[in-house]
Amino acid sequence: MSDLETKPIIMFDMDGTLLDLAFDNLIWNHKLPERHAHTHQCSLQHSLDTLHAFYQQHKHTLSWYSSRYWTAKVGVDTLQLQYDFKDQIRPRAGCFELLEALKAQGYRCWLLTNADCAGLKLKLENVDLAPYFEVMISSEEIGYSKECIEFWQILQRKHPFDPNNAMLVDDTAPVLQGAERFGLSKLITITQPSSDQVARNPLELDYPAINDLTELLPLLNPVHTKELNVKTA
Ligand SMILES: [Mg+2]
Structure with missing residues (x-):
């Protein structure tokens, strides 16, 4: 052999x-809530609560890992968001x-x-x-x-x-x-x-x-x- x-x-x-993983934390825990709040004209806390509920529901599923899914679900282009901060990878x-x-x-x-x-x-x-x-x-x-x-x-x-x-x-x-x-x-x-x-x-x-x-x-x-x-x- x-x-x-x-x-x-x-x-x-x-x-x-x-x-x-700091990049992914930045995107999903900080930048997405900010952009979600801005897009939907709600408070940051409301966005954090909304997204946290989604995260809990979908953790460890294929949907959880799909930027297409998140874009549709939360109304923010999550792939674009990642590209916007790609220098942090x-x-x-x-x-x-x-x-x-x-x-x-x-x-x-x-x-x-x-x-x-x-x-x-x-x-x-x-x-x-x-x-x-x-x-x-x-x-x-x-x-x-x-x-x-x-x-x-x-x-x-x-x-x-x-x-x-x-x-x-x-x-x-x-x-x-x-x-x-x-x-x-x-x-x-x-x-x-x-x-x-x-x-x-x-x-x-x-x-x-x-x-x-x-x-x-x-x-x-x-x-x-x-x-x-x-x-x-
Ligand atoms: Mg991993």
């Missing part, structure tokens, strides 16, 4: 993992150092995002991630969000992979749980997905956690380790 076949495929989430610490190292070591990397296709395109236009990935998938293409086991089943049909020889790095616990139900066991999360929020305590997270992305490298060697336990390391 060649080296390429034995190395695990490293699957990465985008927002909050490779990219700083930034990689997380260690992003390119890690991707360069993985490339040099011959790892196959996949980018799996719940961002819709338009959102993925926007991020790739502003942060040069594309050259590092052999597969880049929006859950919009799959028809299920990554929280659902169906996402992983359909992904595997489109791009065959062995769940026992793949690793997922993702900042969202329900996504990791979805992948785990499908059969992935090498699961890593992120302590501080957004630079504008405090880091989570690794001891309180359900999965081994890293912060700077280069912390992933020691976890890959040996690649078949069963006890990934950075929590207590």
Whole structure:
């Protein structure tokens, strides 16, 4: 078996993992309420309450991740809003150092995002991630969000992979749980997905956690380790 076949495929989430979630927080928690209030001539508090209710209703569904859905639902062009602040899109610490190292070591990397296709395109236009990935998938293409086991089943049909020889790095616990139900066991999360929020305590997270992305490298060697336990390391 060649080296390429034995190395695990490293699957990465985008927002909050490779990219700083501060951009998305800025858009959805600050700029959208402001623009919503301005568009509908209501108070900012009214917009915050209205949007919060929508967020609670749709969290972790495909609609939640669709700028087209939000544009129709709240009467604000949310894709345009993201383009208006695109200069705030930034990689997380260690992003390119890690991707360069993985490339040099011959790892196959996949980018799996719940961002819709338009959102993925926007991020790739502003942060040069594309050259590092052999597969880049929006859950919009799959028809299920990554929280659902169906996402992983359909992904595997489109791009065959062995769940026992793949690793997922993702900042969202329900996504990791979805992948785990499908059969992935090498699961890593992120302590501080957004630079504008405090880091989570690794001891309180359900999965081994890293912060700077280069912390992933020691976890890959040996690649078949069963006890990934950075929590207590
Ligand atoms: Mg994420």
